[in-house]
Amino acid sequence: PKMDAGGFRLGTNLCIALPGLRWLLWLWLVAGCFGAFYFPGMVPVSYCEKRSQTGFCRSLIDVYVHSLYSVESAVTYEYESFDFCQDDLKKTPPETLGQILFGKQITSSPYKFSFKKEETCRKVCVKSYTAQNKDQMNKLAFLKNRIMQNYYHSWVIDNMPMIWCHDMEDGEEYCTLGFPIGCFNIPGDKLKGPCLSELKNYTLYPFNHVDITITYHRESDTNWNFARLVSSTIEPKSYKHSDENDLTCSGPPMEIPEEDTNTLNVIYTYSVKFEESQNAKWTSRWDYILETISDNNSFFLVLALCGLVVIIILKSICQRSTKYNHVSYMHARRQQHFRWRMVQRNIFRPPENGMLLSVFLGQGAQVFIMTFLSLFLAVIAFLTPADLSALMTCAVVLWALLGILGGYVSAKMYKIYCFLLMLFTVPSPYPRFLRIVFTDLLTMNLILWLEESSVAVSFGTLIRTIVLWFGISVPLTFLGIIFGKKVNMKEMPRQNFKRSFFTKPAVNIILGSLLPFACIFIQFSCILSNIWSPYIYYPSNFLFLLFTILLIFCSEVTVMLDHFHLYAEDGDWWWKSFLSSSFTSAYIFIYAIYYFTKLQVTSIETTILYFGYIIIAVLISLLFTGNFFPFCGISLHFFDCFFCFTEAF
Incomplete structure (x- = not known):
């Protein structure tokens, strides 16, 4: 949608509405080209008598x-x-x-x-x-x-x-x-x-x-x-x-x-x-060696759901366009101009807890790029199945280097709706999230140390990891904040609108996040089985493809739900857009509890370790944007709505 001096003009262009398909095809072709080339960091060894x-x-x-x-x-x-x-x-x-x-x-x-x-x-x-x-x-x-x-x-x-x-x-x-x-x-x-x-x-x-x-x-x-x-x-x-x-x-x-x-x-x-x-x-x-399950079933399920969402969006827009074409031109012009002007007054209204939202968006973008690059390197066989720990090394290094991206995104979003940037204000919520993760990891590491497990991280490794975060990630985060630019917004009065049942935030969040979980349910079950059991499962190619498709699907769901809110003249969309996909982590946690009941676990230590890792995974899924181990998050889908509404208003 575009707003001009004459009123509201509606347009539907499938290529503009779904730009991600072009990137999906391009990445698919690139992955196919690299599929014939294998450089895992080792050379083949020839044997003879x-x-x-x-x-x-x-x-x-x-x-x-x-x-x-x-x-x-x-x-x-x-x-x-x-x-x-x-x-x-x-x-x-x-x-x-x-x-x-x-x-x-x-x-x-x-x-x-x-x-x-x-x-x-x-x-x-x-x-x-x-x-x-x-x-x-x-x-x-x-x-x-x-x-x-x-x-x-x-x-x-x-x-x-x-x-x-x-x-x-x-x-x-x-x-x-x-x-x-x-x-x-x-x-x-x-x-x-x-x-x-x-x-x-x-x-x-x-x-x-x-x-x-x-x-x-x-x-x-x-x-x-x-x-x-x-x-x-x-x-x-x-x-x-x-x-x-x-x-x-x-x-x-x-x-x-x-x-x-x-x-x-x-x-x-x-x-x-x-x-x-x-x-x-x-x-x-x-x-x-590698064994996968029926990946085709999951793939076609995701495609079917994506097609369903596209049909709903296009049908909704076309029906409203046809309805306004049947009324008088001047009346429709005045009505649409008035309704969208009312929404425009609140479209960039500063949300509640805007600082926390900006931090979530910055860290979400950081996790998304880290996941995308790690999966892409696994697809082109740069990270070989012979050494899965290389994936962890790659992810940790990328997370530290991408701190500049997280800081830039957080500062950019914070300044858009908070008028003024203070250098140490934006990162202040970061310790809240990291404190939870760090406390969880220390507790689990203490249990592993008492059990004399090989997974227990030594004190020297813990110090090196902290130095990696404070020495590289944190300075790059502040550097990204400095690169942000100031954007001034005008104070607008907030309007209260009467919501129908299907436009209530709780209903939208619960139902909207259920669809992304349906896409990742099968693969998430297989990955849990792979982590907990010795069965062979290394579907990096399919996970990367599912990662891209799920990204498009969650973006479509988020834009569709926010479109319905705007049509109902409800401009309070910031947190709704954020939570409409991130609530998938709640379904992930519920399924993890169900999966735990199927395990033959009797010790308290194993129970604490299991839920300790699951809690970290759920927290990451709140920030995650895509499909990995496979988790679905939100910050990129938030930016889909943000850029869409920026173009509209």
């Missing part, structure tokens, strides 16, 4: 281990915390900030193979536990407790996780990014896998043997000496070895007695074999 080893290939295959995790607990432990076989020549790659924050410590293991050299029942080490040794009994008790809590190993070969596939009772095969350290057989448990029905109930079985299958692909038809690894699978087993000098890897499984005995020997062994694949290639090896 030991007798053919040269400077261009290697024969030794190292196995690295991550921290151990559980589907029943949020506490992770380092590999060294368990009394497993350790590498004499321990090698620990340099850790990034994302690995430290994620607790993804990685170290070398004693499992080392030679390319194409198959081994059968090879001994790794022997662990002995005697009742007279208190330290050994404590290690055994720790192992027994972690087996009962269903902890998993996480091994890596050639920057690629080892996969464990097992059958479920429904006949389906499920693959996970790790394998359990043992089995505690419970009657009626759905998992068949290594816990077979013929095992004793309520008995602990440690997995002291693994069968490893490594699949490779020849580099070229002309050079058959070089090969590259494309996949690796592992199958844990339990064997009661009677003689460590005569290992057969057969017979009954090994039991851990409930009562302490004189001596308990646990012999760890492995078998490895190599298989050649003619179809799988190194460049596409992640395609054989």
Whole structure:
């Protein structure tokens, strides 16, 4: 809509109304072009047999281990915390900030193979536990407790996780990014896998043997000496070895007695074999690992909802345009001129708590750009699935550097409706939000520290993170505030309008935010499952596409609801536009509570950690503008309405 001297003129241009579609198509094409190019920060490694080893290939295959995790607990432990076989020549790659924050410590293991050299029942080490040794009994008790809590190993070969596939009772095969350290057989448990029905109930079985299958692909038809690894699978087993000098890897499984005995020997062994694949290639090896669900259903659901909103907006505008064409021209001109002039008086009326709103908008813009760039780098494979902690590192660095954007947006919006900018006034609400997040993180870190978890952030890392925020993000925020320009507004009297049921703020906020949550519901459920369970899920391409579509959809919903408010002569739109999409975080929190009831969580520590992370996610979702882990927020949709109304008035 445009207001000129002659009155109100209505126009509908689909290209102007939906400019985001052009950007969506452009980004889609760019992502498709980059899809054929893979630069994850590492080069492929060529392997060959030991007798053919040269400077261009290697024969030794190292196995690295991550921290151990559980589907029943949020506490992770380092590999060294368990009394497993350790590498004499321990090698620990340099850790990034994302690995430290994620607790993804990685170290070398004693499992080392030679390319194409198959081994059968090879001994790794022997662990002995005697009742007279208190330290050994404590290690055994720790192992027994972690087996009962269903902890998993996480091994890596050639920057690629080892996969464990097992059958479920429904006949389906499920693959996970790790394998359990043992089995505690419970009657009626759905998992068949290594816990077979013929095992004793309520008995602990440690997995002291693994069968490893490594699949490779020849580099070229002309050079058959070089090969590259494309996949690796592992199958844990339990064997009661009677003689460590005569290992057969057969017979009954090994039991851990409930009562302490004189001596308990646990012999760890492995078998490895190599298989050649003619179809799988190194460049596409992640395609054989990654698993996604029915993304097409979610995609078409989002498109259908977007189309529905567009139809509602266009139909509403066209009906009103037709109605005013049927009345006298002069009467319609005077009526429309009067009604929109009344709305124009209040369209830029300073809202209540304007300072808080400006801070939310600034931080929301900061989070949006950070999320967009992180997802885009993941789509073009710059952030590889082999190291998910790189995503955290990228997000933290981008958040610090984008402080200038948050400060600029906050200052710009604050000065538009508050007439005057004071340098230290705009950032004053920032500590309110950060105080909540920082207190939450410190509480969870204290719990993790008491549990001796590998996820616990050390004091040095905490200091470095604070320095990163105060040394980079805060100065850039003030720099962005300085770049803001002063805009003077006139004082206008506020009008009180009678609202219908569907134009009441509570109704608009609850119903308006329900539609965006319907778009992200399926993906949000999958991401929660991915965070809490070892199942494979890395849909970066689809998440980026859904991020863009959901951005357009939330913008359409916000503009549509504010259009209805303006048509009802209600110019108090600031907070309504903000909350119409941000209330999606309430639905996210409600679903997170429902998801928690489906988990097998019994400890208080895990409950506190779960809801601690969820609270941070919900707070971020208040500021978030788009779809990530996938959350929907508001500040960009607010700017859609703001720019739309600026053009109109």
